[in-house]
Amino acid sequence: MAKKQKNTRPKARLPRGFVDRSADDIRATDKMIAAIRQVFELYGFDPLETPAFEYTDALGKYLPDADRPNAGVFSLTDDDDQWMSLRYDLTAPLARHVAQNINDIQLPHRTYRAGYVFRNEKPGPGRFRQFMQFDADTIGAPNVSADAEMCMMMADTMEQLGIERGDYIVRVNNRKVLEGVLEAAGLAGDDHAGTRLSVLRSIDKLDKFGIDGVRQLLGAGRKDESGDVTEGAGLDKGQIDQVIAYVETGDVDGNEGVAELATIEQLVRAAGYGADRIKIDPSVVRGLEYYTGPVYECELLFDVTNEKGETVQFGSVAGGGRYDGLVKRFTGQQVPATGFSIGVSRLMTALKNLGRLDASHVKPPVLVCVMDRDIQSVTRYQAMVQELRAAGIRSELFQGNPKDFGKQLKYADRRGCAVAVIEGADEHAAGEIQIKDLIEGAKMAAQIESREEWTEARAAQVSVPRDHLVTTVRDVLSRHEG
RNA sequence: GCCGCCUUAGCUCAGUUGGUUAGAGCGCCGGAUUGUGGAUCCGGAGGUCCCCUGUUCAAACCAGGGAGGCGGUACCA
Numbered sequence: 204m205a206k207k208q209k210n211t212r213p214k215a216r217l218p219r220g221f222v223d224r225s226a227d228d229i230r231a232t233d234k235m236i237a238a239i240r241q242v243f244e245l246y247g248f249d250p251l252e253t254p255a256f257e258y259t260d261a262l263g264k265y266l267p268d269a270d271r272p273n274a275g276v277f278s279l280t281d282d283d284d285q286w287m288s289l290r291y292d293l294t295a296p297l298a299r300h301v302a303q304n305i306n307d308i309q310l311p312h313r314t315y316r317a318g319y320v321f322r323n324e325k326p327g328p329g330r331f332r333q334f335m336q337f338d339a340d341t342i343g344a345p346n347v348s349a350d351a352e353m354c355m356m357m358a359d360t361m362e363q364l365g366i367e368r369g370d371y372i373v374r375v376n377n378r379k380v381l382e383g384v385l386e387a388a389g390l391a392g393d394d395h396a397g398t399r400l401s402v403l404r405s406i407d408k409l410d411k412f413g414i415d416g417v418r419q420l421l422g423a424g425r426k427d428e429s430g431d432v433t434e435g436a437g438l439d440k441g442q443i444d445q446v447i448a449y450v451e452t453g454d455v456d457g458n459e460g461v462a463e464l465a466t467i468e469q470l471v472r473a474a475g476y477g478a479d480r481i482k483i484d485p486s487v488v489r490g491l492e493y494y495t496g497p498v499y500e501c502e503l504l505f506d507v508t509n510e511k512g513e514t515v516q517f518g519s520v521a522g523g524g525r526y527d528g529l530v531k532r533f534t535g536q537q538v539p540a541t542g543f544s545i546g547v548s549r550l551m552t553a554l555k556n557l558g559r560l561d562a563s564h565v566k567p568p569v570l571v572c573v574m575d576r577d578i579q580s581v582t583r584y585q586a587m588v589q590e591l592r593a594a595g596i597r598s599e600l601f602q603g604n605p606k607d608f609g610k611q612l613k614y615a616d617r618r619g620c621a622v623a624v625i626e627g628a629d630e631h632a633a634g635e636i637q638i639k640d641l642i643e644g645a646k647m648a649a650q651i652e653s654r655e656e657w658t659e660a661r662a663a664q665v666s667v668p669r670d671h672l673v674t675t676v677r678d679v680l681s682r683h684e685g
Numbered sequence: 686g687c688c689g690c691c692u693u694a695g696c697u698c699a700g701u702u703g704g705u706u707a708g709a710g711c712g713c714c715g716g717a718u719u720g721u722g723g724a725u726c727c728g729g730a731g732g733u734c735c736c737c738u739g740u741u742c743a744a745a746c747c748a749g750g751g752a753g754g755c756g757g758u759a760c761c762a
Contacts, residue, residue: 219754264762274686275761292762324761325686404760427758431688434759492762574720608720616722627720641722648723661721 220325220332230565231551232335235364236317239337239545242360243315246352248339251314253296255321259286261299263532277323289321293338293544294493294526301342301540302533310343310538317547329517329552338523340542342530347463350375350497350525350541351470357501357521357543358480364554366503369479375467375499376487378524379460381406384449387456388442400491401436406450407488410502410518414447421446453485463497489524498524499543507553517553521545567619569598569676572612573605574627583631587624587672594673596680615641622679630666638675639664642683 217223224232240250264273272278277289290296293316301308317337326332339356341349354373361371385391385399405420412425419425421443424435438446448454455461464483471481489498500522507517523543530538571587574580584600591598601611615623625637643663651657667675 216753262762295762320762322761325759328756330761425758427688429688429690429757431758433687490762572721606719609718609722612722614722623721625721629720637721639721644722652724654718654723654725657723658718658721662723664721 218332220330222331222333226565228551228555231555232547235547235551235554236337238363238365239317239360239547240315242356242363243339246313246339246356246359248313248315251297251300251316252318253290253293253300253316255289255319256287257290257296257299259288261533262288262290262295264288264291275322275324277321290318291322292320293318293336294340294529294542297338297340297342297542298526298529298540299533301538302530305530305534305536305538308342311349312342313340314342315339329549331548334546334548337545337547338542340540342540343538344541345527345539347466347497348470350463350499351467351474353523353541353543354467354481354499355471355474355476357499358476360521360545361501364550366554370505371501371503372479373481373499373501374484374487375464375481375497376484377460377464377497378494379496380453380455380458380464380485381460381488383455383458383460384446388438388445390442398436398438402438402446403488403491405436406446406486409450409486414450417450418443418447450486453483460496467497489522493526493529494524495527496525497541498522501545503553517549519546520550520553566597566680567621569596569622569624569680570611570615570618570620571598571600571624572608572615572626573601574608574625575631576605580626580631583626587626587636590672591676594677596673596676612639612641616645621683622676624672624676625664626669634669635666636669636672637661637664637666638672638679640679640682 259272259276259278262276264276272286272288276291278286279288281287297314297316301312315338317335319333320336321333323332339353341353354375357373358371362368381403385395385402388402390399390402402421405417408420409417412420416425420433420435421438422435422440423437425433427433453461468483487498487500489500500519502519503517521543523541525539525541527537527539529540530536569591571584571591573584588598588600601614603610603614605611612623621640621642623639623641625639626635630636639661640663647660647662648657651660651662665675
């Protein structure tokens with residue numbers, strides 16, 4: 204029978220691409236969010252929260268030919284048979300919110316929001332199916348000064364997060380410029396729509412594969428490490444040279460986008476942001492779906508290593524752009540908007556691996572041990588914990604099985620507690636308590652070889668009057684500060 | 686999706702020209718030690734050898750299929 208039961212036990216496992224988050228990660232995330240929020244608030248943005256689910260058509264992910272949401276999103280049908288999906292970014296839900304409340308919203312509308320988004324796709328190193336984004340957007344802002352502001356705010360945010368100047372770069376481009384290049388290469392018109400997509404994707408791969416890689420992708424194709432072939436855009440040599448020349452110089456004649464970029468550059472330079480922080484970069488492409496003008500992204504310039512010590516390609520940690528058509532989908536009126544999104548989870552990985560995120564500020568608690576198990580004694584131990592807490596000292600009563608005292612100290616040791624408080628019958632009779640410095644004790648343990656000696660030593664332990672509890676604990680804690 | 690590699694104890698892994706009861710280290714639990722963490726010593730628990738089918742007297746090992754994991758690539762709002 205027992206065997207049979209075993210077969211029906213569920214396997215404890217996570218859905219692929221999802222992770223549990225540890226105490227350290229949560230605290231680090233909270234800290235990052237607080238830093239980002241501080242910058243956004245300072246710039247005059249207000250918070251907004253939208254739900255994790257939206258009706259699928261509001262996200263704009265319906266296949267034209269099937270009554271079924273597109274791949275890439277997690278979807279289900281509500282009890283009225285309507286398709287709902289988990290949001291895959293924070294921009295589409297914002298557009299829905301603005302369209303829905305357009306009469307009550309004072310434009311320009313400046314908002315920010317943090318939240319988890321979900322993507323139903325193959326996870327990769329550092330890429331998950333649930334991750335956090337932190338967005339800022341200005342809705343109803345037709346001029347590129349709003350885009351320039353976004354770039355500057357991105358830079359400020361990086362510095363607020365502790366990333367030093369020179370360790371990040373905000374790169375800016377313009378969709379209109381890219382379209383101009385494609386036109387100049389003879390790729391205008393509906394016939395070449397597919398090719399245009401391929402070309403843009405190829406340009407986007409510059410930082411990953413370099414100029415030669417981009418050339419291959421623009422032409423016949425490229426082979427990856429496993430030997431798999433990526434089909435190329437199939438341009439001829441003249442067209443490839445034309446595109447590569449643009450990527451290298453950023454030149455396109457008489458293009459509206461070029462003028463916009465010049466304005467952005469002028470604005471940010473006037474505000475004191477040099478090319479070491481914000482620069483025009485012709486290889487920036489961003490998402491292909493809805494951007495209509497300036498696009499920008501922020502990249503980290505230092506090496507990030509993974510657990511195995513290998514340097515990893517990190518890519519951009521934030522990105523955004525102008526999306527003038529997104530609200531129009533709902534209302535029919537043009538509502539120009541621009542905004543960007545920070546990949547909080549990714550950025551945290553980078554900062555953590557770099558040791559730039561002092562993840563654990565939180566000190567382990569002081570442990571009050573349970574020596575005598577009668578109710579009178581336990582109430583005394585409880586009172587000690589209350590006293591410590593009232594003094595603002597993080598502390599806990601041992602809540603495991605108290606019959607083995609050694610286990611309690613072992614628990615304190617594993618938890619990293621600095622102090623254990625011990626009061627047995629002897630101490631109680633004398634009106635004393637034992638305060639044990641576990642960190643000092645661990646150092647002493649290294650000097651001791653025999654078990655007996657170690658047990659006898661009662662390492663780094665002092666006996667003090669009961670009413671010295673708080674002051675003595677505080678002394679020991681401060682000894683280990685910093 | 687496509688390409689490659691991988692899957693044996695909680696973890697990291699060994700294992701075999703196909704041959705009895707499948708191993709190690711670490712971890713875990715118990716004891717030496719029922720009032721003191723570490724080190725040491727002794728003992729113990731823990732396995733559908735990823736799943737299915739086939740070949741064979743015999744499969745953890747061979748063959749076919751499948752699943753899962755990792756990595757690359759594609760897609761990425």
